[in-house]
Amino acid sequence: MKTLLIDVDGTLIDSYPGIRASFLHTLDAMGHPHPGEDILSRIAGPPMEQTMRAVGMTPDEAHQAVEIYLRHYGEGSWANAEPYPGMRELLARWKEKGFQVCTATSKGEHFARQSLELYGMIDFIDFLGAAEENGPRRSKESVIAHVLDSLALRGTQPDILMIGDRIHDFDGAATFGIDAVACAWGYGDADEHAKARWTATNTRHLEDIVDEWNEQS
Structure with missing residues (x-):
């Protein structure tokens, strides 16, 4: 998977x-x-x-x-937020395609869960990987490590893809030898996106990139 x-x-x-x-x-x-x-x-x-x-x-x-x-x-x-258009539907399609879908966010776990519940995304998440509001798990590297260890994914890096928008997403993934996709609609700039292997300009483009990665990896 x-x-x-x-x-x-x-x-x-x-x-x-x-x-x-x-x-x-x-x-x-x-x-x-x-x-x-x-x-x-x-x-x-x-x-x-x-x-x-x-x-x-x-x-x-x-x-x-x-x-x-x-x-x-x-x-x-x-x-005080809005879901990006098309992302909930894309999560649903990824689940239909058989992907294991996890978050890896520096947002605190409580607020991450609240947000995903509010926008109807939580049902498509297999594992909520998030930071601790008041604990040592704060950096992106520690969050990714938490996901890998919780799901026994160490050693399966070629079968894992990080999707994010900021440099700490891409650097965090690179620490574990994981490829990354940058989402151009987020908060990063072109220099940050250059740290990722791919850059997606919209949700359809992101879906195509993930499909291509899935076929080649």
């Missing part, structure tokens, strides 16, 4: 509006200045503590900021 590892934010769901709102709330609560839109547009995807550190917070400040962020996000910002 071939396995698809799929990112959530920027791949299945456009969650940027809610992430942005909670991020700005956190900066205000911490008395921290707002960065420019060029920085704000790239906050979705990486672990939030990395983003807090990237805007100049100390490790202790970043830890406190993540707690504020998660509290605000859980009060409703998590639902």
